[in-house]
Amino acid sequence: MRLVFAGTPEVALPSLRALLDSGRHEVAAVVTRPDAPAGRGRHLVRSPVGALADEHGIEVLTPRKAADPDFLDRLRAIAPDCCPVVAYGALLPQKALDIPPHGWVNLHFSVLPAWRGAAPVQAALRAGDEITGASTFRIVKELDAGPVFGVVTENVRADDTAGTLLDRLAEAGAGLLVSTIDGIEDGTLRAQEQPPDGASYAPKVTTDDAKVDFSVPALAVDRHVRAVTPDPGAWAEFRGERIKLGPVTRVGADSLKPGEVHVERKRVLVGTATAPVALGDVQAPGKKRMAATDWARGARVEPGERLT
Structure with missing residues (x-):
């Protein structure tokens, strides 16, 4: 044709x-x-x-x-x-x-x-x-x-x-x-009408939509971040500045408040409504994307600081 x-x-x-x-x-x-x-x-x-x-x-x-x-x-x-x-x-x-x-x-x-x-x-x-x-x-x-x-x-x-x-x-x-x-x-293919029930809608995802809400369960945080990677890209605020976040990993039952950042030697945890998640890559303003541990060392994250 x-x-x-x-x-x-x-x-x-x-x-x-x-x-x-x-x-x-x-x-x-x-x-x-x-x-x-x-x-x-x-x-x-x-x-x-x-x-x-x-x-x-x-x-x-x-x-x-x-x-x-x-x-x-x-x-x-x-x-x-x-x-x-x-x-x-x-x-x-x-x-x-x-x-x-x-x-x-x-x-x-x-x-x-x-x-x-x-x-x-x-x-x-x-x-x-x-x-x-x-x-x-x-x-x-x-x-x-x-x-x-x-x-x-x-x-x-x-x-x-x-x-x-x-x-x-x-x-x-x-x-x-x-x-x-x-x-x-x-002439061997005939289109079939869609069923009248079961329709769902997926509007365009904006940059504002991509902000991470750490007050929801870890499973929802994980899904949200993966859903907006690479475009438009997940983000949260730290010390009033926007940082970009790569996919996270759900971890054990450590007790952290939603958004609270806890830095360990090999990982950086952030609290959610349930268990924490471990950050993957992080990109601070004006910086290259880097491992979360490198970002935390450079930012000198203090105990109790949060991502919002």
């Missing part, structure tokens, strides 16, 4: 590569978010999807909004049969959805109808889900509510962060997306 692929970040690259390598489908163009300033010089940088398309000599479309008339006209001129989507990052108007005969097929990183929305992997980790996955579905006006073509599942590991879990889902999902496009072309 003739395809226009829509996506923006690195997580979309396995799917784009899989479609390019399939030998069966033609990726006529990609749609991605406009070039954005990055780095110290704030120079405009192409998105990862746009950069990969450039490498393959594929036309790159970067509309400010998917409703722009010029973009819609160009999409009609390209005349795709189907538009696969992975983490594009913008809403698609009905006028765009109506252009390809086989619609826009989204790869979403959850087992729908669970965790519709922008941050399904983070939500699954925070909720303590033991199994998650990826789904392909036809995009409709309602958020992530379209009929589902296929699903793959993935076990959630005890040490998974949002980054590691998303990497695995991106690879597994790429195969699912290619097989979905194959099945649509063959």
Whole structure:
């Protein structure tokens, strides 16, 4: 089939590569978010999807909004049969959805109808889900509510962060997306409506959302930190300054008040509502990320001091 692929970040690259390598489908163009300033010089940088398309000599479309008339006209001129989507990052108007005969097929990183929305992997980790996955579905006006073509599942590991879990889902999902496009072309695959019950939602996680609350049980602290690693990154305040925190480890039943920091020779403990957690990496303002024990020595943490 003739395809226009829509996506923006690195997580979309396995799917784009899989479609390019399939030998069966033609990726006529990609749609991605406009070039954005990055780095110290704030120079405009192409998105990862746009950069990969450039490498393959594929036309790159970067509309400010998917409703722009010029973009819609160009999409009609390209005349795709189907538009696969992975983490594009913008809403698609009905006028765009109506252009390809086989619609826009989204790869979403959850087992729908669970965790519709922008941050399904983070939500699954925070909720303590033991199994998650990826789904392909036809995009409709309602958020992530379209009929589902296929699903793959993935076990959630005890040490998974949002980054590691998303990497695995991106690879597994790429195969699912290619097989979905194959099945649509063959006429052997029919989308099934999502069940009316069981939908849950995962809104975008902001930097403010990533703050660690040590007044909750250790299990919740552990899940929260892993859910926001690496993006937007867990943090807490120490002496009025924000410090970034890597994944923590739940430890024994030492008695510490929530947020209280206890420094030992080989570990740094912080109290929660239940048992303490041992800090992993810590990054203080203006410093490189370092082991918690190195941070504690440099900060000269005093008994009774707390992370808030």
